Amino acid sequence: MPNDVIEGRCLCGAVHITVTDPAGWIGVCHCGMCRRWSGSVFACFGAAPATVDITGPVAVHQSSNLSERAFCATCGSHLWMRDLQDGADYDLMPGLFEATKDWPLRSEIYCDEAPAAFSLAGDHPKATAEQYRRKHPQAARVAGDA
Ligand SMILES: [Zn+2]
Ligand SMILES: [Zn+2]
Known part of the structure; x- marks a missing residue:
């Protein structure tokens, strides 16, 4: 939908995020780092920096030599993962945004590392x-990514 803007917030409401013209689909990663960080199933959707507006107390943890993971400094809600290179897309947490509840799953990676309880149905x-x-190939060089 052109000029569509979706709004999201963390659990305590201190962090607000808006995304213009969002992708409209969700990806899942079962790698060891995403599993540990999410505590469960890591899901996200990509958004170019120019389309994302963020306000509130964001804390960032550099989780590897390639990327950082952000969370609300007040309530701890996970906000996004992002590669460290300039201009990298945000991989935003869909659960922050009501609008994502009808979005389809279009990508699932590290499937062979998924816990049995999280094998996701569908032909994505x-x-x-x-x-x-x-x-x-850069993903192969991430420390601890196993
Ligand atoms: Zn919060
Ligand atoms: Zn991952």
Whole structure:
């Protein structure tokens, strides 16, 4: 939808995020880092920096040599993951945004590392850790990414 703006917030409401013209689909990653950070299933949607507006107390943890993960400094809600390179997209947490509740799952990676309880139904594209790393060689160099 052109000029569509969605609004999201963290659990305590201190952090507000708006996204203009959002992607409209969700991806899931089951890698060891995403599993640990999310505590469960890591899901996100990509958004270019120019389309994202953020206010509130954001804290950032650099989780590897490639990326950082952000959370609300007040309530701890996870906000996004983002590569460290300039201009990298935000991978935003869908649960912050009411509008994402009808969005389809379009990508699932590190499927072979998914806990049994989190094998997701559907015919969306899936990749194992090996398949993902072959397409994204930088991911193979992330410390602890296993
Ligand atoms: Zn908060
Ligand atoms: Zn991951």
